[in-house]
Each structure stands twice: as C-alpha cells, then as structure tokens.
Amino acid sequence: MRATEPNPKDTPKDTLTAPGEGRLFIDGAWRDPVAGGWRDVVAPATGRVLARVAAGTPADIDVAVAAARRAFDTGPWPRLDVRERARILRRVADLVTERADELATVESLDVGKPITLSRYVDVAAVAGTFEYVTSLTHHLDGAVRATPLPAHAFTRREPVGVVAAITPFNFPLILSTSKFAPALLAGNTIVHKPAGDTPLSALLLARICHEAGLPDGVLNVVTGTGAECGDHLVTHPGIDKIAFTGSSGIGARVAALAGAHLTPMTAELGGNAGNLLFADADLERVLPSVIEAFVFNSGQFCMAGPRLLVERPLLRPVLDILALQVPRIPVGDPSDPATVMGPLVSEAQVERVESLVDGARAAGAEVLTGGARLERDGFFYPPTVLTGLPPDAPVVQEEVFGPVLTVQPFDTEEQAIALANSTGFGLAAGVQTGSIDRAHRVAARLRAGIVWVNGWALIDPGVPFGGVGRSGWGRESGPESLDAYTATKSVVMSLIPAATASDAGQEE
Ligand code: NAD
Numbered sequence: 001m002r003a004t005e006p007n008p009k010d011t012p013k014d015t016l017t018a019p020g021e022g023r024l025f026i027d028g029a030w031r032d033p034v035a036g037g038w039r040d041v042v043a044p045a046t047g048r049v050l051a052r053v054a055a056g057t058p059a060d061i062d063v064a065v066a067a068a069r070r071a072f073d074t075g076p077w078p079r080l081d082v083r084e085r086a087r088i089l090r091r092v093a094d095l096v097t098e099r100a101d102e103l104a105t106v107e108s109l110d111v112g113k114p115i116t117l118s119r120y121v122d123v124a125a126v127a128g129t130f131e132y133v134t135s136l137t138h139h140l141d142g143a144v145r146a147t148p149l150p151a152h153a154f155t156r157r158e159p160v161g162v163v164a165a166i167t168p169f170n171f172p173l174i175l176s177t178s179k180f181a182p183a184l185l186a187g188n189t190i191v192h193k194p195a196g197d198t199p200l201s202a203l204l205l206a207r208i209c210h211e212a213g214l215p216d217g218v219l220n221v222v223t224g225t226g227a228e229c230g231d232h233l234v235t236h237p238g239i240d241k242i243a244f245t246g247s248s249g250i251g252a253r254v255a256a257l258a259g260a261h262l263t264p265m266t267a268e269l270g271g272n273a274g275n276l277l278f279a280d281a282d283l284e285r286v287l288p289s290v291i292e293a294f295v296f297n298s299g300q301f302c303m304a305g306p307r308l309l310v311e312r313p314l315l316r317p318v319l320d321i322l323a324l325q326v327p328r329i330p331v332g333d334p335s336d337p338a339t340v341m342g343p344l345v346s347e348a349q350v351e352r353v354e355s356l357v358d359g360a361r362a363a364g365a366e367v368l369t370g371g372a373r374l375e376r377d378g379f380f381y382p383p384t385v386l387t388g389l390p391p392d393a394p395v396v397q398e399e400v401f402g403p404v405l406t407v408q409p410f411d412t413e414e415q416a417i418a419l420a421n422s423t424g425f426g427l428a429a430g431v432q433t434g435s436i437d438r439a440h441r442v443a444a445r446l447r448a449g450i451v452w453v454n455g456w457a458l459i460d461p462g463v464p465f466g467g468v469g470r471s472g473w474g475r476e477s478g479p480e481s482l483d484a485y486t487a488t489k490s491v492v493m494s495l496i497p498a499a500t501a502s503d504a505g506q507e508e
Pocket of ligand 1: 166167168169170171175193194195196224225226227229230231232234245246247248250251253254267268269270271301302303399401427466467471
C-alpha cells in the first residue's frame with residue numbers, strides 16, 4: 001500500500017475510559033482533582049477525543065508531594081530490605097507481562113503507535129526494565145573503607161528522597177519506567193507528571209505498581225500541563241530530585257529552576273543523530289536500519305537517526321534505493337498489525353514538521369519522497385527524504401522529531417566526524433562500515449551517549465543511554481541508572497577507647 005492512499009481498514013476509534021476514570025493517582029487511591037477540572041485526550045490516528053483525564057493544578061501537586069513525602073519520611077518503602085523491594089518490582093514485571101495487551105492498546109491509541117510496536121517494543125521494554133533492575137540489588141551495597149584513622153569507616157548508599165519524574169509524549173511507558181525502576185529499587189518515592197498529550201498509560205502503570213505491592217504514596221501520578229503542574233512540581237520544596245526527559249528548550253528552563261533551588265536533576269533531552277554510512281559498508285545489511293532510524297515511532301524518537309551522512313561514491317545509489325523503498329513503508333491505522341508507521345502525536349507536531357520541510361524546499365532542497373501531510377483524518381505525515389541541503393539548514397541543525405531524513409555527502413572520515421558532531425546535540429550516533437578499525441576509531445570520536453555500529457536502535461535495559469551537550473546529562477538504564485537516585489553517606493565510628501580519649505584531653 002502506498003503511504004498516500006487512504007486505508008479502508010481505518011475505522012474511527014471508539015472512546016476509551018481512562019484508567020481510574022482519568023482521576024489522579026495519589027497516596028494509593030484515585031482522587032478527583034482539587035479544582036475539579038477535566039481535559040480531553042485526543043487520538044492522533046483520528047484527531048477525535050479519545051478519553052478524559054483530570055486537569056491537575058498546583059493544588060494537586062501539593063497533595064501528591066505531601067503523600068510522597070510521608071511515604072518517604074515515615075513509610076515502610078525506604079526502610080524495606082532492598083531484596084524485598086526487588087521482589088515487588090519483579091511482581092510489577094510479571095503483571096505488566098500479564099496485562100501486556102491492555103497496556104499496548106492504551107499506548108497505541110494514546111500515542112498513535114502501531115500496535116506491533118507498542119506491544120513488542122514498549123510494553124516488552126517495561127517488563128524487561130523492571131525485571132532487569134531487580135538484578136542490581138548488590139549495587140546498593142555500602143563498602144568498608146580502609147583508613148589510617150583510629151576508626152571504622154563505611155559507606156551507605158541511600159535513596160535521595162522524593163523524585164519529581166517528568167516525561168515526554170513519545171514513549172510514555174518506557175520513559176517513566178526508566179525512572180521508576182531504579183528510583184524505586186533504591187527506596188525513593190515518586191511524583192510523576194506525564195506529558196499532557198499522552199497521559200493514559202501512566203495511570204494504568206501506577207495502578208499495576210500498586211497492585212504489585214507498592215505501599216500507598218510511593219508512586220503518585222498527576223496529569224496536567226507542563227507550564228502549570230510541571231513548573232510547580234520542579235520548584236516544590238518537598239522535592240529532592242528531578243528526573244526530566246523532554247526537549248532541550250524545556251530542559252533548559254527546568255534546569256534553571258532546579259538550579260535556583262539547588263535541586264539535583266538529570267536531563268534526558270533532545271537529539272539529532274548523525275548516521276555515517278561509509279563506502280565500505282555492507283548496504284544490504286545496514287540499509288534497513290538506516291530507514292528504521294528515521295521512521296521508528298514516526299521519527300518521534302530522541303535517538304532517531306534523521307541525518308544520513310554518506311560517503312560520496314555511495315550517494316546516488318543510496319538515494320535511488322531510498323526513493324524506491326521509503327514510499328513502500330506501510331503508513332496507516334495503528335491498530336493494524338501490518339502498519340509500520342502511524343501518525344504524529346498532534347496537529348502541532350505535524351505543523352512543526354511541515355514548516356521545517358517547507359523551509360528546506362523553499363531553500364532549494366530536493367524532496368526525494370514525501371514532503372506533504374497526508375489528506376486524511378488524524379495527524380499523518382509520510383516518511384520524507386530530503387537532499388541537496390547545506391549543512392547549516394534548519395532542518396539539518398534542529399531536531400525535527402518527525403519522519404524526515406536529510407541525506408548529505410562527505411569525502412573524508414575527518415569531514416564525516418565533523419558533520420556528525422556539528423549540531424551540539426549528542427544523544428546517539430551511528431557508524432555503518434565494514435572496517436573494524438574504522439568502527440572503533442570513529443565511535444571514539446563521536447560526541448554522543450551511545451554509538452551504534454552496523455545497526456540502529458539496539459536498546460537494552462542493561463546498556464546505559466543519555467546525552468552530552470544539548471542532549472543533557474545523566475544516564476538511564478544499566479547499573480549507572482542508580483547513580484542519580486542514591487546519595488553516598490559515610491559513617492565513621494571512632495575506635496579511640498574512652499580512657500585514651502580522656503587521657504588525651506588531660507594532656508592538652
Ligand atoms: P517537552 O519538553 O515539550 O515536554 C516534556 C515534559 O515536560 C512534559 O511532561 C511537559 O508537560 C513538561 N513540561 C513542559 N513545560 C514544563 C515546565 N515549564 N516545567 C516542568 N515541566 C514542563 O517534550 P515533548 O514534546 O513531550 O517530547 C519530545 C522531546 O523529548 C524531544 O525533544 C525528544 O528528543 C525528547 N526526548 C528525549 C529523550 C531522552 O532520553 N533524551 C527521550 C524521549 C524524548
């Protein structure tokens with residue numbers, strides 16, 4: 001099926017009753033918002049109202065932070081043995097697996113993701129991450145420190161306290177889990193504010209965590225806007241740590257607020273990865289991943305590969321293959337298992353992509369395929385390939401966050417590395433090459449938190465990811481994920497006997 005043809009299977013989606021009827025999940029119970037407001041959630045595939053959730057306000061944040069504070073200061077969770085916490089998190093993984101279809105359906109309807117993606121990537125990753133983190137209990141051990149002092153010194157790895165978790169619209173389940181799993185294992189409590197456009201699965205996940213045995217107040221969810229609820233949450237005096245994932249612009253604002261309050265923060269921000277395709281690469285092997293790198297999740301992927309940098313002799317052959325293969329990508333109804341790419345999340349997101357592509361076209365870019373929104377209900381934009389652009393074009397330099405690939409040639413390895421590192425973002429990068437020497441050499445020089453060689457989007461809960469530069473700081477996944485949710489305390493116990501101490505006092 002061609003991307004531009006309407007699909008007869010695209011029937012309008014029914015509305016959905018949000019988990020907890022869209023109320024806030026606070027202190028282990030569903031609660032109406034203090035101010036009593038509600039807002040509509042729109043299905044990206046139809047553009048119509050899908051569900052209704054509470055429009056949280058700062059007053060709800062206050063209630064949620066108070067609950068999380070109580071659960072941390074006087075509740076059982078931080079004081080439980082870590083293996084007991086791990087047992088409950090393993091139960092979360094089991095319940096997520098048992099309820100995979102329900103979670104995947106909610107995520108697919110809310111975000112517009114193809115059901116195959118939400119079921120076998122998003123939900124599978126959530127179960128996998130909760131399962132993986134239970135293997136990290138020994139990373140929370142303290143250590144005895146040898147010292148010449150007449151003392152016994154040891155360290156304790158303690159939870160930091162109440163965590164404000166703020167997540168973006170594109171991978172609601174995965175990105176909340178990448179915060180919840182390590183934060184909870186370490187004994188923290190959480191107030192979560194999901195993205196305004198895609199809040200539904202957060203409510204379902206909170207209910208599952210509670211059913212698995214999380215005590216009341218350990219995980220609280222307030223749905224609401226970033227400007228109102230998010231701002232209030234990150235400046236709340238009851239918060240001990242901010243775990244933020246979102247755009248670099250909002251991340252900078254949150255970092256300024258966090259700085260003013262000296263609240264520690266991790267910042268998982270935007271990306272704009274360069275994917276280097278060298279002439280010695282095995283094209284048959286790597287081209288599917290080159291395409292996946294920009295259409296996966298409709299390009300709304302922080303670690304997408306939207307900038308393909310091709311060694312010049314390959315430029316024309318690669319453009320010819322892309323022109324042939326990209327229009328064949330099945331775009332359409334997310335509930336159809338054959339769909340590879342669904343809609344973008346919102347009208348605003350389509351307009352952003354349109355404006356960057358139209359700007360590139362006006363500046364002389366060649367549009368190889370795609371380049372105009374699809375005429376149908378919902379927020380559909382086809383996979384689009386642009387070439388003939390200068391390296392400083394906005395569509396190259398800025399994060400598009402849509403299914404758009406720019407293709408640019410390079411002549412030398414040095415030039416390729418410089419182009420890849422030219423945007424200031426540094427979340428992911430790729431090296432497609434048949435040379436093991438080049439793979440090592442280039443991977444070491446790319447400014448990015450993760451580099452994929454001969455592939456893309458190989459992601460695992462045991463492998464850390466995170467950014468440098470405009471892409472932020474801190475790492476999620478892997479044992480490193482515990483660093484942001486723990487503080488080391490040293491305990492130094494004097495071994496000076498009482499008599500010796502008083503003798504020393506008399507001599508003075
Ligand atoms: P966004 O920055 O608009 O919003 C992210 C979250 O911040 C949302 O929950 C939003 O409500 C909240 N927010 C907005 N204003 C706020 C404020 N003033 N104070 C506190 N919170 C506020 O991002 P988005 O459009 O939802 O998501 C897309 C962006 O997220 C892209 O830039 C993408 O690259 C990035 N992202 C990064 C990663 C990563 O791991 N580095 C992962 C996914 C997405």
